[in-house]
Amino acid sequence: MSSEDPILKVNHLSTRFKTDRGAVTAVDRVSFDLFPGEVLGIVGESGCGKSVTNRSIMRLLPEYTSELSEESEILFDGHNLAHVPEKVMRTIRGNRIAMIFQEPMTALNPVFTIGWQIEEALKYHTSMNRAQRRERVLELLQLVEIPNPEKRINEYPHQLSGGMRQRIVIAMALACEPEILIADEPTTALDVTIQAQILRLMQDLQKKINTAIILITHDLGVVAQVCDRVIVMYAGQIVEVASVTELFHTPQHPYTRALLDSLPRPDATEKGQRLPAIEGIVPSLFELPEGCRFHQRCRFAQEQCKAQPPQLEEHSKLHSARCFFPLGE
Numbered sequence: 001m002s003s004e005d006p007i008l009k010v011n012h013l014s015t016r017f018k019t020d021r022g023a024v025t026a027v028d029r030v031s032f033d034l035f036p037g038e039v040l041g042i043v044g045e046s047g048c049g050k051s052v053t054n055r056s057i058m059r060l061l062p063e064y065t066s067e068l069s070e071e072s073e074i075l076f077d078g079h080n081l082a083h084v085p086e087k088v089m090r091t092i093r094g095n096r097i098a099m100i101f102q103e104p105m106t107a108l109n110p111v112f113t114i115g116w117q118i119e120e121a122l123k124y125h126t127s128m129n130r131a132q133r134r135e136r137v138l139e140l141l142q143l144v145e146i147p148n149p150e151k152r153i154n155e156y157p158h159q160l161s162g163g164m165r166q167r168i169v170i171a172m173a174l175a176c177e178p179e180i181l182i183a184d185e186p187t188t189a190l191d192v193t194i195q196a197q198i199l200r201l202m203q204d205l206q207k208k209i210n211t212a213i214i215l216i217t218h219d220l221g222v223v224a225q226v227c228d229r230v231i232v233m234y235a236g237q238i239v240e241v242a243s244v245t246e247l248f249h250t251p252q253h254p255y256t257r258a259l260l261d262s263l264p265r266p267d268a269t270e271k272g273q274r275l276p277a278i279e280g281i282v283p284s285l286f287e288l289p290e291g292c293r294f295h296q297r298c299r300f301a302q303e304q305c306k307a308q309p310p311q312l313e314e315h316s317k318l319h320s321a322r323c324f325f326p327l328g329e
Contacts, residue, residue, distance in 0.1 A: 006033035007179055007212050008057075008076050014069035015049075015056045024285045026052045028236040034180065039206060039213045041227035041244075043220060043259070047282050049236040050216045051102075054182045057081065058099055059089050076180075095125040098173035100183040104165035107172075108157040114168045115153035121175040140171040144201060163194035167201070174205060181206075182214045187222065199226055220263055224248060229318070232256050235282055235293040238312055242319040252321035254298045292323070300325060 015027040027049045034040055042050045055061050057074050059081065074081035076097070079088065101107040109117060115137050122133045134153075141149035144167040157165055166186060173181055183202065187195040203226055206213055215227060223230055223244065230247045232240040232255065240253040251257045258278045280297040283289055292310055295301040304324050312322045 004036050007036045008034040009073070010034075010053075010057065011071075011073040011075070012069070013053065013056060013072045013074065013082070015052055015061065015072075016067050016069070018065050018067075021286060026236055026285060027056060030233075030236075030238055032231055032238065032241065034212050034214060036179075036212055037206070037210045038229065039203075039215060039227045041215045041217060041223040041230040042233060043217060043223055043230060044233035045218065045278075045282055048233040050233055051184055053233070054099070054184060054214060054216060058093055058097065058182065059086070060093075060099070091125075094121050094173075094178075095176045096178055097180040097182070098176070098178040100166075100169050100173045100181065100186045102185040104162065104169045105157065107169050108165060110157055113154050113156055114160070118168070118172050118175055121172060125176050136175070137171075140175060143174070143205070144168070144171045145197075146171075163197065166194075166198055170198075170201065170205075174209075174211075177209050178211060180214070181211045182216070184216045185218070186215075187217075187219075195222075202226065220248075220259060232259070235288065236285065237293065237322065239294065239322045240320065241312075246316075246319050250319075250327075252315060252319065252326035253294075253323050254300050254327065255294050256321075257327055258297075300327075 010033075011031050013027055013030040014025055016023050016025050030049070030053055032040070042053065044050055052061070056068060068082045072082040076092070079092070081089065081092070108114070115134070118137045118140060119133045122128055122136055128136065137153060138149050141152060146152050146164060146167055152160070157168070160168065170186070186202070187198050199222060202213065205211065215222070217223060227244050229241065229243050231238055232247075232253065234255050240247070240251070240256045242252075247256065248260065251260055261276045262278060264275060278297055283293060283296070289296055291307050292298070292301070292305040295305040298305065302325065310322050310324050312320050314320045315326060
């Protein structure tokens, strides 16, 4: 991890949605820093708030059904992105902070060529002329290892495979060489061979242009391969923050331990033995339990866990956990 000042500081980020059943808080006072050149992983089960956190940073949530709390701060280059006007956000989004979306087919417009779609960001954010933009698009296609870019530039999304479409989405995100790249489960819909290629590509690009990356995933194998630090989220809250090494070797929150225990280990699983699983499901945001939000599924829970909500506390310089009885202590 870099010793420089953070490029992005998120403080007390809370995101609420208005529903027919009333307002519900999907992200609850989330705080973290992102450093230049760092790869920060955010992991957790579906519905824990990973994607909402990062869409809040990008201000890509529905305007009339969502809101950020007044105390929310997303500090980037002297701006609080949580509350800047949309006009300012447009100069940053796609230019200095870019996002790779989970499903490439919905991120690409089926009626425009891939060349046109990559060029659009350059047209809006740079002063390049048409010839320069085309040259940059070809350069980006080569960068993400698209074969025969002179031909592909005029093709439509349906003419490309899933792996190639994901590379196009990455090229679009990298068009303006952003300082921060948010990757929302970029390998979920891909087979393992293409997944490995995409991860290697992201690592290479991160080294070449020193972009800080926030990687949203539910795959701890991916985290171990590419991340420097990890945030573990559960029911809208951060429950653990640690370096990758510490998280895998000395997890402190029972939820993190349960996630690690559920990973398949061919050398440790006997034939016919069931894989460990986390009992129960993530609680509804409308019916959150008293005390620790994980206590109903936690095999280490005690009476205090059921009565009081724990705070995220630092247990070492780079390791924090939201637990009254952290593991290993």
